[in-house]
Amino acid sequence: MELETLVKGLEIERINGSLDKDIVGICYNSRETKEKYLFVAIQGFKTDGHKYIEDAIKRGATSIIVEKDVEISDRNITIIKVKDSRASLSKVSSDFYDNPSKNMEMIGITGTNGKTTITYLVQSILECADRKTGIIGTIGSVINGELKKTENTTPESLVIQKYLHDMHRGEIEYCVMEVSSHSLDLKRVMDCNFDVGIFTNLSRDHLDYHETVENYFNAKLKLFYMTGKCNIINIDDFYGQKIVEKISSLDIPVLTYGIRESSDIYATNIEYHSRGVDFVLNTPKGSIDINLNIPGEFSIYNSLAAASCGYFYGIDLETIKNGLEAVKGVKGRFELVPTDKDFTVIIDFAHTPDGLEKVLTAIEKFREGRIVVVFGAGGNRDKTKRPIMGETVGKYADFLIVTSDNPRYEEPEKIIDDVVEGVKKVNDNYIKIVDRKEAIEYAIKNAKPKDIILLAGKGHETYTIIKDNIIPFDERQIVLDILKKLND
Template sequence: MKLSELMENINILRYHGDLDREIEGITYDSRQVSKNYLFICIKGSHSDGHSYIDQAIEKGAVAILVDKDIEKDGVTIIQVENSRVAMPMIGANFYGNPSDKLKLIGVTGTNGKTTTTYLIKSILQQAEKKAGLIGTISIDIGNIKIESTRTTPESVDLQRIFHDMIANDAEYGVMEVSSHSLEFGRVDQCIFQIGVFTNLTQDHLDFHKNFENYRKAKEKLFYKTKKANIINNDDEHGRIICGYIRDLDVPIITYGIDNKADIMAEDIKIDDRGIEFKLVTPDYETVIRSSIPGKFSVYNCLAAASVAYVEGIDKETISKGIENLKFVPGRSEVLSLDKPYRIIIDYAHAPDGLENILNAIRHYAKGRIITVFGCGGDRDKAKRPIMGKIAGKLSDYVIVTSDNPRTEDPYEIIAQIEEGIKTTSCDYICIENRKNAIRHAMMIAEASDIILLAGKGHETYQVLKDKVIDFDERVVVKELIEEGI
């Protein structure tokens, strides 16, 4: 594609060089530059792409997009007002506006995004519809799965993924849409058919500063949809969003348990084997069963069923599609062990998520609940004592440990969690090394006890200061059992 075609609809402030150059690839990562590439310089929280221009040229870049006054000989330099804002359009131009050809479904909210997208995909598969998936755990373009590095990829990567999905004959693209991606414009130039709101609880306030900003970031998704917006009517912020988007020319479908909604769950039964409820829609009723226990699981199933309802999928297919999904990696995942106690791995890393999983376990636990958890470094500090209090209130014993401390002192993070636990009467211990913390939990566990390993979920690593180490809790548990624990 010629550079001039690539820059179509982009407001160019100035340029020097040849706009008729043939461009064979685009990237914002200088390490991925190859021959005849356009290198897009964007400023991130830790680095600035403008600092890597020489490296990009050495690797074969023939054109550079900047938002600073920069000149280089031998390459075309194009200056725009904001390169990050221009990047989604450039990506869409290069890959042929692929989201126009996909039925794109976006799911946003603090909790439940991953499981809801998996449920939607499972229903679509049951309906014999081919769907790609983008989210926190992985990216599935149809023929291959790629480990995900962030909930929602950068805009150029998204357009490439959509292009690959179409090449693999996907009809649908189901994706998690993070508040960061909406705020940074990563999903600009994405045409969504359906938007889904799960809930809004405390998380990422280090970035958004307050709940209003956090909600407004999520709300942006519902101005990008064409067919329907699906909103949790039991969530206070969901009801506020409904008020703001009600005048849009896009139908709103609400779902809920406690408040009147278009699609509801009634006659709910929850035990350690899962959930069962009656799905009530404007057109039909049917029984839904899932092997993932907890009230939060009912909400996830309602959200996915609402999407399927909008898409005209019949009730039998919806029921079967939900039932087919036995578990989602790192989401209320029960390990298969030859032990008298159980170990559950869950990604809960925010107050509401931790409270949800502990309440779910409390509903069916016959023995003690032993909770092992920590909080991530370089993230919302305000939630740490809150999570400590939740763990102490809903557990019988708590082991406070490290999560991903990143650049922070892990002992300081633990001390902040302790502030919350100390307001409860729960017994606890602090063991900074996460493997040793899990070891201690397994050593003290008795018959019928449940050990909850919270915070890591699907992650197979730990981020410690300037290094990343392998840390898959499934592997750690297996190693400890082999040690005789």
């Protein structure tokens, strides 16, 4: 693609060099640079892409986009200084891949909890209606059945546009995307042509980045000004109500869903059990019984969000029912590990006070024995939520094992102590075990009949992060290995 064509529409401050160049690829990581590439230098959390411009040139970059003044000795290299490198990366990535989001239905899902499960529920409903659907999200991107791992809930804009291009080329009609607050704030989805936006809920999270809940909310809010066809909002959530109020002047239809407040799509006749939850799904076009295979009230909300999306796209209630009931579970989301024992092990990604409360209240509805929770808090993340997490778990658990969870550059013992400050306010039945594997083994070895052991925080992750090291850590396999050792 011609460089001159590619940079049209950017907020350019200065150009040094020729725009008469053929660009065969784009990158923002210098190690991925090849001949005739355009390198976009962006400021990251850990380092600055401007430091790696010389490396990108050595690897073959012929053109560079920057937002800072740089000195390049090679006069054959074109330097384009822009106001905002991140915004420019989004724009050139979309243009390079021929604006793929305009060629399919784009469904964006944002909120603190529930995003991943809703993506899979929406995909199931759409595919039951014979509509090919791809996913971009926390577990990875799914394109024609192939799972591609991603580093973030919502990848960098270049990666998003490449995946959307692959989806369009694979004749995928719908893309369901988890849209994180970071991605909205960092302009990763700036050039995604969203048709439908879905809001799940909002509670304190990522304050290490956003600093205040209000900033966090405002980042999420951006999605609902980017949609072209419909916004779907959880009206039971305080921040959902705020969104409805703020976007009321927009010429975009709003569908609300909930259990308690008056809404367009809602659940009645709710019955909880250990295998899932049964309820009646009510819509403006009728009602139908749903037998969901995922337990908990949060699962009803997730189902209502997905059903609302199916309803908007004109899918009949029987097909919506089939789509919801076809999902047996999502990896790392209230995932039961087969134990062949008289106790139960559940793995869940819950890593916020609200997420933990939702999972624990779901367990509370069907538990017959003790609730034992193995959990910790992430390092180099919002420290203020640690004691709140501890207090939340302490209110519901009969026994707590406080341990490590991706300590990164912090001392695990200090993180654990922060969590325990909250635990001690409400519960004395806890122990501290720094090594997470040892903590899981302790829980299993000391399990009593009918116990439910919740391993919270890691969910789908198959690694742990200690300083710069990413170490394999698959909780499912660890549980199975411990059980096998006990049986031998």
